[in-house]
Amino acid sequence: MEMGLSLKLIQISDPHLFAAIEGSLLGMNTLHSLHCVTELICQQHKQIDCLLVSGDLSQDGSVASYRHLQQALEHFNCKVLWFEGNHDNPASMQQVAVAAGYLQRVVCAGRWQLILLNSQVDGAVFGQLDESQLQLLEQALQQQPELHTLISLHHHPLPMGSAWLDDIGLQNAAEFNAIVQRYPQVRGVLWGHVHQHSDRNINGVRYLSSPSTCVQFKPSSAKFALDNQPPGYRWLTLHDDGSIDTGVGRVSGIDFSVDLAGTGY
């Protein structure tokens, strides 16, 4: 990433791709919806410093699904960073991402440090930061006290107000948030998993969730339910003074087929 006056970051989350190009999740073709989102990003953002993909890149864990993602992003002339969600297969993901340089936990650019954590628990839908991730987080924060910091992970460290989702969030959120609040340089925490946007400020730290590039979950629903919002992404401008401008973009004018009555997957 080049050093400028501010950094433009685009977050893509939860694309849930399959090896088969016609693969679909609750009626939505996830590769097609991803392509619609990347096209929108190209139209809306001329200069991007970094594209961050925040987990559940694949639905079937196949190497081919990660190659589809790589191809979908290859025309972006910027740094690309991937990290794991609960659905990802670490070995398949690494096969594609390591050679391409997409897997980095700590990245410093300009006045900012990005810390990307692995909250995956083998075989579980919920998340947890193990001791190595908590140590990595604290070490990075201790090493760069002067850099504004954005932390990203797949699972939600705050309740979303949906009982079913709040059962599958970050299990040690209290421990994580205690660290976040202890280091004044932390400006933002950014996640995926919940397929919906939210924006909260807790003691000056911006806590942000983001849409999926495929199906959306209905906010404030006690049980699993899909929303009819279209696929989308989040953009963030990280300013030199530590402030963050951010918003969500969604595809318009395309009729995505989705099974709104679906009760899970």
Ligand SMILES: Nc1ncnc2c1ncn2[C@@H]1O[C@@H]2COP(=O)(O)O[C@H]2[C@H]1O
């Ligand atoms: N009906 C359901 N109730 C609870 N969890 C579900 C249901 N359907 C799917 N899930 C899981 O909830 C997860 C939410 O995000 P993921 O995309 O990680 O994957 C989803 C499934 O693993």
